[in-house]
Amino acid sequence: MINARVTVTLKNGVLDPQGKAIEGALGALGFDGIGHVRQGKVFDLQIETADKAKAEADLKAMCEKLLANTVIENYSISLS
């Protein structure tokens, strides 16, 4: 069994209105010097295999086909 975490974030240059709103709210709470807040998504998955290379290849395909919209989003994969 492999535990995997996929992190999906907006690409640089793509406006993130939600990140901006969060940044504003953090400022309103008195946290100074906060900038470039970007909101993303995290997916935790369990994969029934011991083959790390295969798991990684499958996860990459999952990201390309569904988990991320590569027009606007980047993804990163970590295994444990």
Add this chain to the structure above:
Amino acid sequence: MKSAVVQLPGLNRDRDMIAALTKISGKAPVTIWQTETEIPDVDLIVIPGGFSYGDYLRCGAIAARMPVMQAIKAKAEAGVKVLGVCNGFQILLEAGLLPGALMRNASLKFVCREIKLEVVNADTDFTRAYQAGQIIRCPVAHHDGNYFADSETLKAIEDNGQVLFRYADGTNPNGSLNDIAGVMNKAGNVLGMMPHPENLIEAAHGGSDGRGLFASALDVIAA
């Protein structure tokens, strides 16, 4: 012309769309359910608005990967006209049938109001009932209509005349790049748009500015 309306769990503008198509073409559209993989022989397939599959993951993302969409994709590639309105537009983008993506409105608010649209390109199967540059009224109702594409794609769709509708007179409700409200594919048979032309087709709606789109797509323009 025969038409079809796609019905998926969570879509809720299907009945408005069926009413519009029936009134304008004089023939009721057939309906396509989510499990269907054989698409009937029609000239126009419409994916209406709503919140397919609860907008889970990203708007339109789940619907775009259902088998019914693979079948619609094959029809589109064979030249059948496909129109996606609102969530339908989001689904067509997620399915890769149109370029770009739709993001959360810049205001972060759901917008439900009437806006103005410029018909940018009237030389298409979807807009020939209008004049280029014509300003029409149209309702919008969405939370994720903020059109984005990288600068290269943006230039390509502008240069190819694929931008059919633009928000006009400062009425851009969502922050879309270049005020883009509706985009067509390069082949000219797939159109996605955020505004709801089906909700402005007769006097009871307060106007009929949306009628021209269906009259064009259904080929029933009055002489």
